[in-house]
Amino acid sequence: MSEPSPLAPALAQRLDLAQEMKRRGVRLTRQRAAVLAAIQQATRHLDAESLWRLVRARDATVNLATVYRTLGMLKKMGLVDELDLMHLEGEKHFYEVSRSQSHLHLACFECGKIEEYQTEQFLKLQAEVESVCGFTVKTGRLEFGGVCRTCRK
Ligand SMILES: [Zn+2]
Ligand SMILES: [Zn+2]
Structure with a gap:
């Protein structure tokens, strides 16, 4: 017996980070743009190091500190949420693009x-x-x- 899952990822409601940056007149370095693109396209909740691995596939020059700084900026702007997800993985924190x-x-x-x-x-x-x-x-x-x-x- 299979019941329809009530769980929906609702990806369509994710804010468009690049568009938000443009709207707010924020200029991004190439490295920060790579971090933005990676988190925008992430299909699961990522911690900073997992995000870094995705970013490096796009731009090998990005270091972990840049990932943290960019996440900090996005958080401050209310564009990204930081989650601890019940501390399932200890002190690790996870990030996701804010939704409407x-x-x-x-x-x-x-x-x-x-x-x-x-x-x-x-x-x-x-x-x-x-x-x-x-x-x-x-x-x-x-x-x-x-x-x-x-x-x-
Ligand atoms: Zn389970
Ligand atoms: Zn979520």
């Missing part, structure tokens, strides 16, 4: 898989916080740790 809509991360303690889930409930919670607390939410993160569908079998 917040999503949940489901971290499997058995296999380490990270799934994403989007729900209207998250937006409702965000709206509730804004009205009750008088707080403007810029970004939201919610993580559940547990056992995934595959590992449960």
Whole structure:
């Protein structure tokens, strides 16, 4: 019996980093542009070193410090989110391009898989916080740790 998965990566909603840079009038060095392109096209949540490996395939002159500096800049601009994903891999942090809509991360303690889930409930919670607390939410993160569908079998 297979049920349709409610999990959707919703890649279409990722912000376009190059376009955002242009819109904000930020000029990029060739190296930083390579970091941007790599994270834009990443298909999973990457830590800085994994991202660095992808970047070096595009431009071998990029060093890890440049990757960290570029991630720091993108984070400050609200274009990239930094996640610890339930510390599944210890102190490692992961990065992903911000979305137009917040999503949940489901971290499997058995296999380490990270799934994403989007729900209207998250937006409702965000709206509730804004009205009750008088707080403007810029970004939201919610993580559940547990056992995934595959590992449960
Ligand atoms: Zn699992
Ligand atoms: Zn995610």
